[in-house]
Amino acid sequence: xxxxxxxxxxxxxxxxxxxxxxxxxxxxxxxxxxxxxxxxxxxxxxxxxxxxxxxxxxxxxxxxxxxxxxxxxxxxxxxxxxxxxxxxxxxxxxxxxxxxxxxxxxxxxxxxxxxxxxxxxxxxxxxxxxxxxxxxxxxxxxxxxxxxxx
Numbered sequence: 001x002x003x004x005x006x007x008x009x010x011x012x013x014x015x016x017x018x019x020x021x022x023x024x025x026x027x028x029x030x031x032x033x034x035x036x037x038x039x040x041x042x043x044x045x046x047x048x049x050x051x052x053x054x055x056x057x058x059x060x061x062x063x064x065x066x067x068x069x070x071x072x073x074x075x076x077x078x079x080x081x082x083x084x085x086x087x088x089x090x091x092x093x094x095x096x097x098x099x100x101x102x103x104x105x106x107x108x109x110x111x112x113x114x115x116x117x118x119x120x121x122x123x124x125x126x127x128x129x130x131x132x133x134x135x136x137x138x139x140x141x142x143x144x145x146x147x148x149x150x
Contacts, residue, residue, distance in 0.1 A: 002027070005096050005097035006035050007043075008149040011142050053105055060106040061133040065098035066119065067126040070091045081122045098129070 002025070009021050022032035039045055053061075068078050081100065082091045090103040106112040112130070117124050 004149040006032065007012050008146050010036075010039075010045070011149070012047050026126060031050045045118055050107045056104040058103075061136075062089055062106065062112055063103040063131045064104055064116065064119065065129045065131070066102060067097075067099040068099040068129070069124040069126055071124070075141070078122055082119075083145050085115060085118060087111065095145055 005025055006021065008015065009024060009099060018033050018036060019029045021036070022029045066078075068075055078100075079091075080101075082088055087104050087106050088102050089105050092101050093099060093103050104112060104115060105114060109132075112132070116128060116130060119128055
């Protein structure tokens with residue numbers, strides 16, 4: 001149970017000093033440090049910087065729904081091309097009218113348009129529908145994981 005609490009604290013602030021984590025969790029600095037090293041090894045924890053995308057000039061966020069031909073070899077080719085397109089942050093197969101949903105971060109509408117043109121050039125992509133994000137209500141992708149850990 002302690003390791004879940006420690007992991008939740010790290011997810012809230014990965015830069016928190018060990019003494020601060022220990023203090024908040026009611027254990028010694030040495031105990032917190034030992035558990036932190038164990039978590040880093042067992043879960044292959046990665047510490048990454050997540051800059052504000054808007055401050056980097058990625059002003060357009062969109063979700064692109066993609067219809068893909070129902071042949072396994074074609075799908076593998078589509079997956080390979082999608083993995084190489086750097087504007088795509090996430091790609092998921094889904095159930096429903098479309099086969100894939102792509103989360104896209106683009107510099108502007110022209111950049112988004114160029115990406116969509118690139119998608120349509122991929123053999124096996126039968127069609128797309130694009131939803132441009134107008135306003136962000138919540139952007140906390142770690143909340144469900146933290147909730148389970150607490």
